[in-house]
Amino acid sequence: SQELEQSPQSLIVQEGKNLTINCTSSKTLYGLYWYKQKYGEGLIFLMMLQKGGEEKSHEKITAKLDEKKQQSSLHITASQPSHAGIYLCGADTGNQFYFGTGTSLTVIP
Amino acid sequence: EPEVTQTPSHQVTQMGQEVILRCVPISNHLYFYWYRQILGQKVEFLVSFYNNEISEKSEIFDDQFSVERPDGSNFTLKIRSTKLEDSAMYFCASHRTVSGNTIYFGEGSWLTVV
Numbered sequence: 001s002q003e004l005e006q007s008p009q010s011l012i013v014q015e016g017k018n019l020t021i022n023c024t025s026s027k028t029l030y031g032l033y034w035y036k037q038k039y040g041e042g043l044i045f046l047m048m049l050q051k052g053g054e055e056k057s058h059e060k061i062t063a064k065l066d067e068k069k070q071q072s073s074l075h076i077t078a079s080q081p082s083h084a085g086i087y088l089c090g091a092d093t094g095n096q097f098y099f100g101t102g103t104s105l106t107v108i109p
Numbered sequence: 110e111p112e113v114t115q116t117p118s119h120q121v122t123q124m125g126q127e128v129i130l131r132c133v134p135i136s137n138h139l140y141f142y143w144y145r146q147i148l149g150q151k152v153e154f155l156v157s158f159y160n161n162e163i164s165e166k167s168e169i170f171d172d173q174f175s176v177e178r179p180d181g182s183n184f185t186l187k188i189r190s191t192k193l194e195d196s197a198m199y200f201c202a203s204h205r206t207v208s209g210n211t212i213y214f215g216e217g218s219w220l221t222v223v
Contacts, residue, residue: 033212040148042216043200088152090212096165097142097202097212099152 004091006100013079014108021074021103023089031092032072034063036085037102043088046074079107111135115201115215122222125190130218132184132201138213140204141184143176145169146217147197155199158184191222 005024013019023032034046047056049065049072056063060077076083084107089100114133122128134141143155156166158176175187184203188195201215 031211040198040219042198043152043214045214048211090152092212096154096157097204098154099144101151 004089004098004100006089006103008103009101010104010106012106012108015080016078019076019079019105021087021089021105023072023074023091023100025070025091025093027070027093029065029069029091030094032063032065032069033090033092034072034074035088035090037088038085046087076105079105081107081109083107111213113201113203113213113215115199115218117218118216119219120221122191122220124193124222128188128191128195128220130186130188130199130201130220132186132203132215133182134184134201134203135205135213136182138203138205140164140206141176141178142202142204142212143186144200144202144214145197146200147194152200155186188220191220193222196220196222 003026007022011019032049035043036046037043047063049063052067052069054065062075065072084105087103091098113135116131141158144152145155146152154167156170156176157164173189178184198217198219200217202212204210204212
C-alpha cells in the first residue's frame, strides 16, 4: 500500500524561528496537498502542488514539490503561536488519496 | 468556492445502534470517499465509490460498514452496529476525476459511541 512518510513527527520551536516539515512518497504523485488541523477539529486546506519543482506561498508558509514529484516540504518563516497545530500532507496517486502521519507543531511564545 | 457538506457535525450514539453519516459532495464530482480519524491518530482511508459502486475499500471497512448514494446527491456511510472503537471523526471527500483534479474534504462528522 502507498505510504507517505512525514517528518518530524513533532516539533517544538520558539516563536520567531523558521521550521521545515517534510513529506516523502515512494511513488510519483499527481498532486500533493498540505492541511493544517487543530486537535479534534476538521482539515484546513493550505496548498496543493501538482507540477514538479512547483512552489507556492501563502503568508509565511511556503510549500515546494520536488522535480520527481515524490517529495514535498512545508516551510514556515518566523513562526507564531497561531501556526501551532498538526500539519498533514496528503497525496493523490492517481487512483487513491492517502494522508501522511502528521507533524505536531508547538510554538513557544 | 465549492464545498462538501457533512451532517451531522456531532453525534453521540449508544453502542450497538445504527448510525448514518451524510455527505453532499460537489455536484459535478464523480468520485467519493470516506476517511476516518480516531482522536490523536492518523487519517485513515475507509472506502472509495465511483459509478454507484465501491471501487476500493480498506481492511477497516468491514461488514459493519456500508455506503450508498441513494438519490444522486447524498453519499452516506452507515455503521450497522456501532462499537466503542468506532468513535472518531469521519471525513467525506469528493473528486471530479482522479489524476490531478482537486479533491475536496468536508468538515467532518464527530461520532462518539458510548
